[in-house]
Amino acid sequence: MAVEIIKAESDKDFLDIKEYARIIWNEHYIKILTKDQIDYMTLNFQSEKYIKHQVLYEGYEYYKLSDSNTPCGYFAIKKEEKALFLSKLYLFLEHRKKGIARTVLNFILEYAKKNKLDKIYLTVNKNNKESIKVYNHLGFSVAKEEVTDIGSGFVMDDYVMELKV
Numbered sequence: 001m002a003v004e005i006i007k008a009e010s011d012k013d014f015l016d017i018k019e020y021a022r023i024i025w026n027e028h029y030i031k032i033l034t035k036d037q038i039d040y041m042t043l044n045f046q047s048e049k050y051i052k053h054q055v056l057y058e059g060y061e062y063y064k065l066s067d068s069n070t071p072c073g074y075f076a077i078k079k080e081e082k083a084l085f086l087s088k089l090y091l092f093l094e095h096r097k098k099g100i101a102r103t104v105l106n107f108i109l110e111y112a113k114k115n116k117l118d119k120i121y122l123t124v125n126k127n128n129k130e131s132i133k134v135y136n137h138l139g140f141s142v143a144k145e146e147v148t149d150i151g152s153g154f155v156m157d158d159y160v161m162e163l164k165v
Contacts, residue, residue, distance in 0.1 A: 003072060003103045008055070008062035014048045017062055017074050021046035024073065024090045032127045037154045044151075051076075060087060063107075065100060075104050077111065084112045084165075086122040105138050105163075112165045119165055123158040132159065139163050 008017055025038050025046070033041075044050065054060035059079060065072040073091035077084055086108060091100055112120055123146060124131050140161040148156045 002067065003100050004066045005104070005107055006064045006066060008051075008064055008074070011048070011052070013062070013064060014051045014055075016064060016071070017051055018042075018046060018048045020064075020071060020074050020092070021090065024092060027093055028090075028130075029125075029128075032125055040152055040154055041150070062088075065091070065095075065104070067095070072100055075108075077108055079111075079115055079117065082118045084108060084115070084117045084120045086120055089122070101134050101138060109165065117165055119162050121160060121162045123156070123160055126157050126159055132161075135161050 006013075008014060021042050025042050029038050051060075051062060054076070055062060060076050061078070062074060062076045064074050071092065072095040074088065075086065075090070076088040077086055079085075089101065089104055108120055120140075121143065122135065122140070124135060126132075126145070140163045142159045143162040144160045146156075146158050146160050148158070150156055
């Protein structure tokens with residue numbers, strides 16, 4: 001498997017990612033969150049407009065993942081003063097457990113080293129046991145817990161996980 005990492009820069013890319021998010025979130029997060037919260041979060045934080053705004057005005061970089069022209073998922077990062085925030089890493093069910101997360105980690109580790117950043121960090125839902133296991137396997141450890149009010153009566157109850165570069 002040779003995963004291709006493609007920087008998302010066009011409206012078509014942002015639209016693709018929105019659709020990837022809809023599919024992945026409804027498949028994976030239905031075991032963790034209510035359907036109402038999934039709908040709220042994908043509409044407000046995974047929409048084409050929101051992604052484009054993050055890229056153009058907030059310093060985020062989105063990447064699509066592909067294997068032989070077959071979409072595998074996507075991820076997003078944001079460079080900060082001393083750290084790299086792994087904002088999103090979502091894979092379609094059929095592409096999990098194939099080493100793609102390791103490929104993404106190698107890519108962002110190189111990015112962090114090139115930009116002289118000290119650590120990579122991410123947030124993960126405390127009930128997302130599968131992803132926590134993957135992140136632990138990749139070398140991340142829990143740094144703290146964080147509860148964030150995201151509006152409409154919903155919260156994100158997360159671990160913040162870190163990896164030193």
